[in-house]
Amino acid sequence: MKRITYLASVLLLLCSCTKYLDIKPFGQTIPKTAEEFSALLQAHLENIDHGEQYIIGNISTVCDLEAYADNLEANLTTYPGGNYIPIYVGTHLSKKQLLYSNLYSAIRDCNIIIGYLEERTGSKSRDVLGTAFAIRGICYYNLLRNFCEPCYGNLQGYGVPIVTEFDMEAKPLRSTIAQTAAQADADLRTAIDYDISDKAYRFNSDIMKAYLARLHFWLGDWAKAKSYASEVLAAHPLVGADAFKSMMENEVAATGNIIFKSCIILNSSDRLGYNGSKSSLSSRPVSKTFVNLFAEKEQDVRYGLSFNRKRSFTKNVFACIRSAEMQLIVAECLYHEGEHEAALEALNELRIRRNIPALNMESLPAVNSSDLIVCDATGAALTPLCYAILAERRKELFMEGDRWYELKRNGRPVFWSAKQGRKYTTEKFMYTFPLPISDVELIEGLKQNQGYEKTK
Numbered sequence: 001m002k003r004i005t006y007l008a009s010v011l012l013l014l015c016s017c018t019k020y021l022d023i024k025p026f027g028q029t030i031p032k033t034a035e036e037f038s039a040l041l042q043a044h045l046e047n048i049d050h051g052e053q054y055i056i057g058n059i060s061t062v063c064d065l066e067a068y069a070d071n072l073e074a075n076l077t078t079y080p081g082g083n084y085i086p087i088y089v090g091t092h093l094s095k096k097q098l099l100y101s102n103l104y105s106a107i108r109d110c111n112i113i114i115g116y117l118e119e120r121t122g123s124k125s126r127d128v129l130g131t132a133f134a135i136r137g138i139c140y141y142n143l144l145r146n147f148c149e150p151c152y153g154n155l156q157g158y159g160v161p162i163v164t165e166f167d168m169e170a171k172p173l174r175s176t177i178a179q180t181a182a183q184a185d186a187d188l189r190t191a192i193d194y195d196i197s198d199k200a201y202r203f204n205s206d207i208m209k210a211y212l213a214r215l216h217f218w219l220g221d222w223a224k225a226k227s228y229a230s231e232v233l234a235a236h237p238l239v240g241a242d243a244f245k246s247m248m249e250n251e252v253a254a255t256g257n258i259i260f261k262s263c264i265i266l267n268s269s270d271r272l273g274y275n276g277s278k279s280s281l282s283s284r285p286v287s288k289t290f291v292n293l294f295a296e297k298e299q300d301v302r303y304g305l306s307f308n309r310k311r312s313f314t315k316n317v318f319a320c321i322r323s324a325e326m327q328l329i330v331a332e333c334l335y336h337e338g339e340h341e342a343a344l345e346a347l348n349e350l351r352i353r354r355n356i357p358a359l360n361m362e363s364l365p366a367v368n369s370s371d372l373i374v375c376d377a378t379g380a381a382l383t384p385l386c387y388a389i390l391a392e393r394r395k396e397l398f399m400e401g402d403r404w405y406e407l408k409r410n411g412r413p414v415f416w417s418a419k420q421g422r423k424y425t426t427e428k429f430m431y432t433f434p435l436p437i438s439d440v441e442l443i444e445g446l447k448q449n450q451g452y453e454k455t456k
Helices: 017-021 034-050 059-068 095-116 123-147 177-194 205-219 222-235 241-249 268-281 301-306 323-336 340-352 384-396 403-409 437-442
Strands: 158-161 174-176 258-261 320-322 415-419 422-426
Touching (some): 034 123, 059 268, 059 403, 123 205, 174 177, 205 222, 205 258, 205 320
Antiparallel strands (some): 258 320
16 A cells, blocks of 8 residues: 545644644733743643643553554454554554644644743743753654654654744744754753753653653664663662562552653543553454563563463553663663673663573574564664564563554564455555645645655
C-alpha cells in the first residue's frame, strides 16, 4: 500500500499548525502575572496526571503503539473486540495529524509564557518559565520522533516547522532534523537551568536529563545520550526483582525508580476509557517471537508479569520513563562506541536485577533471523551483543509503547497483517507520519513527508 487516501470529512475536523498561530481569543488579553501565566500550564499538567494523549501520552496511546508493532500477533486477533484496535498503523495515519496540531497547541501556550512573562527572577516565575521550556522541548522531541525520518546519518533531512514566539502571521517552513533537534535540546537544557523547585510543576532536572538522554539516543549521539542517562541512573539506581515487581504491579502511582509517569490520577471516567483500551487490546495475543525471548522463563521476574499461559498480556500499560530505559541506553551507547565488554557489563547489571544470569561473550544467543529488526540504528547487521541489548529492551519495555519506535529506529522493516482476507502492509514510509494536508495545501513550499505527496 503505497498511497493513503484520507476522507475529506475527517480532514475537516482536524486542526493545523497554522491555526495554532491564531490563538488570541477575542475580548481577552495576554496574562500579566506569573500566577496568571501559570494557569496556561495547569490545564496541561492536570491533563498529564489524568493521562493526556499528546505530550506524555496515556494508556490509550500506548495501546495504539503496541497495536502498530509486533509484540502482539495481529494475525491472531479475535473479533468483535479486535475491531476497536488498529490492524496496522495505516488505520491511524489521519489520526496522527491531530497529534501534530495538538503538539503545536501546547507549544503555543509555552511560547506565550516565554515571550510575555516579564517577571523572570522570582521563584514562581522561574518555575513557570522552566516548565514552559520543558513542555516545549518535549513537544519538539515528539514531533521529531513522529514526523521526521530516523535521524542517524540524516541530520539534514526534513525537520518540522520551528515556532518560538507568538506570531499570528507566521507560516513557517520545515527546518532540518538537526535544527529541530537543536531546538528540543536547547529547551530541555534551559528548563534544567531554571531548576524547577515546586513539585506541582512536575518537570524537575532529572526528568529533563532523561528526555535529553532519549533525544540524543534517537539522534545517535551516543556520548551525550550515555552521559545524560548515567546522570539519571546515579540519582535513580536500578532496583532488584522484588522492588521491580511491586513497582510494575502498581497501576497508578509512580513508585520505585519510575522517573516520570502520566495517568497517576484515574477518575471513574478515565478508568472506564483506559479499561476499554486494554480490554480491546487483549483481543490480540502476545506474539510467539516475543514469548521466546524469555529463555529463562519463570526465573525472569518479567515473564509472569508480562503475559499468561493463554498468551494474553497481563502487564500494566504505562506511559512513563524508568531507570531501566536509561540503563539500556547506556548499554547500547557503549556498544556503538566500540566498548563491547562495558556494554555487556551494563546489560548484565539489568539482567541480574530481573533474576536471570549474566551473559558472557561466549554465551550470547545467536541473532534470531525471524526478528523484524535485522540491522542496528547505524544500518549495520546485528551482532549477537547488539541483538541481546535490543532483546532485553524489548522484554523490559513491553506495553510501554517502545517497540514501535525501536522498529523505526532500527531499519523500518516492512511487515504485514491480515484481516478478513485482506493484507495490510506497514511500508517503510509509514513509520514517519504525514503532516496535516491542510497545512501543506495552505503554506507554499511546505514539504510533505515522503510517501504521502499525492494524498487527498
